[in-house]
Amino acid sequence: MTCQDCQVIERCTPGPGRLYLAPFLSHTLKALHSHLQTRGYPVHNGTPGVLEVRLDDGDLQPLAHLLRDLMSEAEIRDCQAALLPRDQSFGIVHLPRTQTLHTLLARTCSDWLIDLIEAESLVFHFQPIVHTLRPDQVFAYESLMRGQLPGKNSLIYPDRLLEQARAARLMFQLDRVARINAIRQATGHDIRCNIFINFNPTTIYDPAYCLQTTLQEVRRLGADPDRFVFEVVETEAVSDTAHLRRIVDFYRGAGFRVALDDLGAGYASLNLLAELRPDFVKFDRAMVKGIDQDPFRQKVLAKLIEMAGELGIATIAEGVETRAEWDWLRGQQVNYVQGYLFARPATPPPAPEVPK
Incomplete structure (x- = not known):
């Protein structure tokens, strides 16, 4: 039997979706909520410690650049993230899809x-x-x-x-x-x-x-x-x-x-x-x-x-x-x-x- 996980790569597929962010510090979450809302991103903080960002056009690149500007390298590495299709809300079943924001942002520019x-x-x-x-x-x-x-x-x-x-x-x-x-x-x-x-x-x-x-x-x-x-x-x-x-x-x-x-x-x-x-x-x-x-x-x-x-x-x-x-x-x-x-x-x- 071979390990299929080493042979399958999940891309950051473009399309309407939801980005869930769980920063290590509550201060980071509050600052992100304010900055993203100011820039017109639909954001929601319904779950304590988690920020939901709706991506209606499915283009993660502009948001990725903005997050790099708004957060320090340490904040990016310590922030957990999950990118899901728009019709899915985050639940325990999606836990295997969580990763650090640092990894997620790197994956967005790794198509090559x-x-x-x-x-x-x-x-x-x-x-x-x-x-x-x-x-x-x-x-x-x-x-x-x-x-x-x-x-x-x-x-x-x-x-x-x-x-x-x-x-x-x-x-x-x-x-x-x-x-x-x-x-x-x-x-x-x-x-x-x-x-x-x-x-x-x-x-x-x-x-x-x-x-x-x-x-x-x-x-x-x-x-x-x-x-x-x-x-x-x-x-x-x-x-x-x-x-x-x-x-x-x-x-x-x-x-x-x-x-x-x-x-x-x-x-x-x-x-x-x-x-x-x-x-x-x-x-x-x-x-x-x-x-x-x-x-x-x-x-x-x-x-x-x-x-x-x-x-x-x-x-x-x-x-x-x-x-x-x-x-x-x-x-x-x-x-x-x-x-x-x-x-x-x-x-x-x-x-x-x-x-x-």
């Missing part, structure tokens, strides 16, 4: 992202991960997400995609589509080596449901699960280590392997290292940059490499851009390296260049 997710219009660029001592030998490719709106040629880079998805609570849907299409496109390019695929553990509630479509895609394509390495990103956002362990166990039970990204970027990733025992750890670019010139970071990174080795975990240094960085990493016996020094991400997957 919803279109992209529904069309699965993602392009993946691939960057080689090479053997440290033999950079001409590709060990794996990391798949890196780009968005492409239907009918458009320009690419949308991950920062914008993820920022909008977080604001509009579309991370669940985006992460699922990204995993599936990374598998699909890597297989389509006939990549024979390992494939690293990023995933955000905060988007997975129950791995038995949320990850079924990922597993089904691998089976449909007849691919070997052992070639796919799922890379845990944004470890600083992980607060439930036991839940992440369940996700990792599900992946491993299905035959996949697991990598921990950005080791050294924060305390969270260090705490997860011994708990999860990943197959690979990746050292953050901030740790690798200029490592040949920084004795303090050299000591830190050398200890991390030593610790990973003692735990039987393979090491990958990402973001390698200079020959001097590579030389230092070779001296410390890092297993694999990745970065612009060898190849930039591209599609189709590029062959690495051996630095001279």
